[in-house]
Amino acid sequence: MLYCPVCKSRDIFPVAGGYIGQVYLCKNCKYRGSFVLETDDGDEPGENKEL
Ligand SMILES: [Zn+2]
Secondary structure, three states, X not given: XXXXXXXXXXXXXXXXXXXXXXXXXXXXXXXXXXXXXXXXOOOOOOOOOOX
């Protein structure tokens, strides 16, 4: 789960980043950037993190 580093909203989604790579946009505070926070709570199917 990704969330906004500014407002902590989960209402964030990837947009086409062009040459600089993946960019995310927060619908809540209009933050846009490649840096987002990630939480690992919950289980993601098909992915096991043992470390
Ligand atoms: Zn935000």
